[in-house]
Amino acid sequence: MGSLTTTTFTLLLLTFLVLSSLPTTLTFFHEWGPDLEGPWCAQRPPGQDCCDGRDDYCAVPILGTECYCDIFCNDTSYDCCPDFWAHCHGVTRAPTTARPTTLPPPRTTPYQIVRECVLNGVYYRPGDRVVDNCNECKCELYVSGGQRRYGMQCTDNVCLIRDDLIAAVNSGPYTWRASNYSALWGMTLDDGLRYRLGTYPLESDVLQMTAIKVAQDEALPESFDSRDKWPDKLHPIRDQGNCASSWAFSTTAVASDRLTIESAGAIIEELSAQHMLSCDTDGQDGCTGGKVDRAWYFLRKFGVVTEACYPYDSGKTEKGGECSLPVRQRGGDCPSGIQYKREKRYKASPPYRIRPLEREIMKEILDNGPVQAIFEVKEDFYMYKSGVYQYSGLTSNDPPEARKSAYHSVRLLGWGVERTFEGDIVKYWIGANSWGPEWGENGYFRIARGVNTNDIENYVVGAWGKITGDVAQRQLLTESRRRRLEARGERPSTRRLRNLRRRRRRRHHIDGDKSNKKQLRTLEPRRRRGRNNRRGGRRQGKKEGRRNRNRNASKSSRRQRKHDKKSKDSKKESGARGIEGREREPQNTKMSKLEELIGAL
Incomplete structure (x- = not known):
């Protein structure tokens, strides 16, 4: 047994000595199978694929471990990646000599590699990526000053939320304070313009709309808030999300508040911004933006349902969506699943513009x-x-891409004054935004009044709610409107109460320039009466209609003349008979009296 053990040991020793005496260039030591050919080093970023000297970070994961692409990988240890020789040295396989590798040609200026990447005090490895607000940074190798070093390479976007602006506003002599918002963090300035606003500039014909003249025969209070005068009648702050739909939100919000106020709280429904956003497609762009004049036209002409019937979801989808309640739909279910009622489509009167005067806006x-x-x-x-x-004007010296702006529409609820520590008085408007209750002062904001800050006093619009289906609610609005007109000192008439649109237009015209007699302009855009392919037929129909009317008119005029002639002749005859009768009447009377006397005798 002992001799067998000795024999086995001797065989193993001889095998080891034979293998150790073989050349080190055996193919199974230096060649890789086709399933491991790569790419490995070739998948690393340019400039970091074949590293000089020893670089422990110049590695690629392989089979649960790492292989290396630096020159040191074939110097003292055999841990090069399978494609190291082909990619870094241009050979198809490992050199036939033991260990040594053909090095790249020497450079005149030696490079010194600095491995660390630092961002905001944090160290990162080469290839690491990190998001910094609206920019993305990556730890990459670059050449600077004769050195090859790693550094964070970041994109150069202008962010919507800027720490430097927040610090400058809060430490400067300004009447407001700034803050960071998680919902807006990470967005670029272009994203803010694209998703958080959404009101297109008004066209020239809309800007020429004749404004009404508001009577200013009373002293206005120093401060006023609609939420205090009409408690529980104004609707809460909404969040439009990442959808440029302020044109729909502000329009439906003002209409909802006016309906509730005019009905004395009997109608508390909140009108659906999603219904207008999805179904008002005439010149509107959904979540890309829209015009308030076309929004008011849609509300007056077709109406919208309530938020309970058509809830808002474009803030999450970032799309306007398909219209789920066409204009002619009469039955069925709402998008929310409740029963749809056509009489619950709320409308509005034609909007009217208030002149850009501080006191007139306050009075309205x-x-x-x-x-x-x-x-x-x-x-x-x-x-x-x-x-x-x-x-603030803090970005006045920044490049143009950091000073972009666009238009937004909101509700104005009231006004007030604020007194500073220096004794100055700052007048302001109270506005309701549509960016959620977490933004600003619980969703509201105050903006300087009387100086047309950011053109906020240039175009102010009002309108009244209207109901066409529900008889009881319609009567309620009529009575409320009657009381409102009487409170103004105006004498309400049936026609004025029934046709607010005509009254509004007449008022615009009266308050305009009477001597000039300029044409009345309203907020609503002019609508074409037909498509291009129907214009010819309609014009021809109009011409034929005029001919028929003229022909009928001529026939009726002839008949009328004949009738008048006959009536005149008949009058003459009757007149003659009347005269003859009157002439005979005294004679008859005398004869009868004479006969009476003779009879008496």
Whole structure:
């Protein structure tokens, strides 16, 4: 047994000595199978695929471990990647000599590699990626000053929320304070313009709309808030999300508030912004933007349902969506699943413009409730937190891509004044935004009043709610309108109560320039009476209609003349008979009296 053990040991020793004496260039030591050919080093970023010297970070994961692409991988240890020789040295397989590798040609200026990447005090390995607000950074190798070093390479986007602007506003002599918002963090300034606003500039014909003249025969209070005068009648703050739908939100919000106020709280329904967003497609772009004049036209002409019937979801989908309630639909279910009722489509009267005068806007809000205002949003407004906003101008020296702005529409609820520590008085408007209750002062904001900050006083619009289906609610609105007109000192008439649109237009015209007699302009765009392919037929029909009317008119006029002639002749005859009768009447009377006397005798 002992001799067998000795023999086995001797065989193993001889085998080891034979194998150790074989050349080190045996193929199974240096060649890889086709399933491991790669690419390995070739998949690393350019400039980091074949590293000089020893670089422990110049590695690629392989089969649960790592293989290396630095020159040191074939110097003292055999841990090169399978494609190291082909990719880094241009040979198809490992050299036939033991260990040594053909090095790249020497450079005149030696490179020194600095491996660390630092961002905001944090170290990162080469190839690591990190998101910094709206920019993405990556630890990459680059050449600088004769050195090859790693550094964080970041994109150069202008972010919607900027820490430097927040710090500058909060430490400067401004009447408002700025803050960071998680819902807006990570968005670029272009994203803010694209998703958080959404009101297109008004066209020239709409800007020429004749404004009504508001009577200013009373002293206005120093401060006023519609939420205090009409408690539980104004609707809460909404969040439009990442959808440029302020044109729909502000329109339906003002209409909802006016309906509730005019009905004395009997109608508390919130009108659906999603219904208008999805179904008002005439010149509107859904979540890309829209015009308030076309929004008011849609509301007056077709009406919208309630939020309970057509809930808002474009803030999540970032799309306007298909219209689920066509204009002619009469039955069925709402998108929410409840029963659809055609009489629950709420409309509005034609909108009217208030002149861009501070006191007239205040008087309109005091008497009738919130109004719609359009203003220009500058790059620092997104960071508003509290106080009275005024454009800071901190980015006036920045490049144009950091000073972009666009238009937004909101509700104005009231006004007030704020006194500073220095004794200054700052007047402001109270606005309701549509960016959620977490933004600003619980969703509201204050903006400087009387100085047309960001053009917020240029175009202010009001309107009244209207119901066509529900008889009881319609009567309720009529009585409320009667009381409102009487409170103004106006004498309500049936025609004025029934046809508010005609009254509004007449009022626009009366308050305009009488000597000039200019044409009445309203907020609603002019509508074409037909498509291009129908114009010819309609014109021909109009011509034929005029001919028929003229022909009928001529026939009727001839008949009328004949009738008049006959009636005149008959009158003459009757007149003659009347005269003859009158002439005979005294004679008959005398004869009868004479006969009476003779009879008496």
